[in-house]
Amino acid sequence: MSERVLILAVEKKITDHERFMYSVEELISLTETAKGEVVDVITQKRDRIHPSLYIGTGKIEEVQVFIEAEAIDLVIANDELSSSQVRNLEEFIDVPIIDRSQLILDIFASRAKTNEGKLQVELAQYQYLLPRLHGQGQALSRLGGGIGTRGPGETKLESDRRHIMRRIDDLKRRLETVKNQRHQYRKRRQTNRIFQIAIVGYTNAGKSTLFNRLTESETFEENQLFATLDTTARQLKLPSGFQAIVTDTVGFMQDLPTALIAAFRSTLEEVLEADMIYHVVDASHPDHHQQQETVKRLLEDLGAEHIPMLTLYNKKDLLQTTFIPFEKPALTISAFDEVDHKRLLNETERLVKSLFTLETFVLESDEGKKIQLLQTEGIVQAIDFNEKTEQYRVMVYLPESHPLLSKSEEESEF
Known part of the structure; x- marks a missing residue:
């Protein structure tokens, strides 16, 4: 069963209204992607985001009433929240609160399929949560899964900071190994032109x-x-x-x-x-x-x-x-x-x-392999066969660094 979600969004006066609305629509799409049901969006216009509560105290009362009336399971803020903002909001709001960043990390955690993807998501989650360990309160106590809880579990995040930093270092080392493997693969592709x-x-x-x-x-x-x-x-x-x-x-x-x-x-x-x-x-x-x-x-x-x-x-x-x-x-x-x-x-x-060089090659009739090479590594414009000289003239576009370019022959005999 999908969680019933309330979205909170602050529209700063310097923000373009249309851009703000697109950002809210995007957050709704993100929530739906994470299998949440957006019940409503509560917005507030402010000069700037409230430094300790994200929204003003008057708006919080409206949010409290709405959460109770609509049986809301989760509140998602449209901006990244600090640990103190989450902690302070939790004193007024009796449901878990996450922000846009946490939601995106959650979607990435559910979508990663390869070993590298999973490592990268886990690293990103730890790096996001490390400075927020003291502000995670209810979010960390949500056992049993739900939006914003995929990835590192409760026990890992409640263990000491040193353990998490060691885990971050370990993930970085493992990712470096994967990165080197992919670099070798890319080099092989480049060598093969x-x-x-x-x-x-x-x-x-x-x-x-x-x-x-x-x-x-x-x-x-x-x-x-x-x-x-x-x-x-x-x-x-x-x-x-x-x-x-x-x-x-x-x-x-x-x-x-x-x-x-x-x-x-x-x-x-x-x-x-x-x-x-x-x-x-x-x-x-x-x-x-x-x-x-x-x-x-x-x-x-x-x-x-x-x-x-x-x-x-x-x-x-x-x-x-x-x-x-x-x-x-x-x-x-x-x-x-x-x-x-x-x-x-x-x-x-x-x-x-347009990125390649047009070159002409004069090849003997027994150089079929070279013609085949030109056809796969270049774009052949024309191939003509001279029965008198038994030679092929191949006009082909090749990358400027291609080794065959230095060996191209004059076509004077053709």
């Missing part, structure tokens, strides 16, 4: 749906926030036969918990190894421009802003009006439309060509 495309975007933009349709794979996809948590890579074949590796990544979001960004940084660093980025944007979302800017800002923080990007405005089937892309290069697509898949692959090939 495989072109890499990373799919990024705001959570629920349709990244996994597009990834699955393009690569004919079956990663988890659902109309929920953070449906994908663990990075997945698959092979993608372009119209010319050129092969690339495409990687699906965890969704971005505004106001992600700091501990979570730090813990998942190594996963997101997969993006830094990419030769191209697909930035998937939910064009049907009323706040898609802000979501797009959030992703771009996080990519800049990662140091990935220099990587060529193709912006994909997804969910065109849900658009009510004419959509004009404000990024270039860009395509407006539906992840479910096969015609759009072909358009995307053709546009990808065009962009790859």
Whole structure:
């Protein structure tokens, strides 16, 4: 049975009202993703968040009455709360209180499937809870599960701070080992000269749906926030036969918990190894421009802003009006439309060509293996056979660092 949830949100006077409403809607979606039932939202306009109570004392009385009348099980604050704010609120409110960050960490804990994902979530939870140990009161006493209680259990969190810090150090060491293993895997892909495309975007933009349709794979996809948590890579074949590796990544979001960004940084660093980025944007979302800017800002923080990007405005089937892309290069697509898949692959090939060098090779008739190599590691523009000289002339786009470029021959004999 789902928990009955009341959301508390403070609208600061300096905040844009529309942006504030989107943030509340996002928290409602997050709560539903965590299997909670949002009964209502109580908001308060203030110059700033109350330093000790989050909301004002007058508003607390309204909250107390509502909780009793509606049999509320859990209160979720739209902002990150300090341990003292939680402790002080618990003196007035007789149900557990968590904040936006704790809710996101909870969803990540339920979604992590790989060993690395589980380690990262546990690390983020400990780093979030460590400075709040003295303010967790009721939240830690909630045995039996529920929103905000997945992950480290009561006994671990009530043990001394030194134990938790040792556990954090242990998790960091284990993650470093996993990170090194992935680095070796990435190096192997680079040695094999495989072109890499990373799919990024705001959570629920349709990244996994597009990834699955393009690569004919079956990663988890659902109309929920953070449906994908663990990075997945698959092979993608372009119209010319050129092969690339495409990687699906965890969704971005505004106001992600700091501990979570730090813990998942190594996963997101997969993006830094990419030769191209697909930035998937939910064009049907009323706040898609802000979501797009959030992703771009996080990519800049990662140091990935220099990587060529193709912006994909997804969910065109849900658009009510004419959509004009404000990024270039860009395509407006539906992840479910096969015609759009072909358009995307053709546009990808065009962009790859613009990044590569067009070179001509003159090859002997017995150099079939080299022709095959050019077809898989480059984009072949044309192949001609001269019966008189029994030679092939191959015009091919190759990355500038490709070893064959230094060995290309003159085509004068052709």
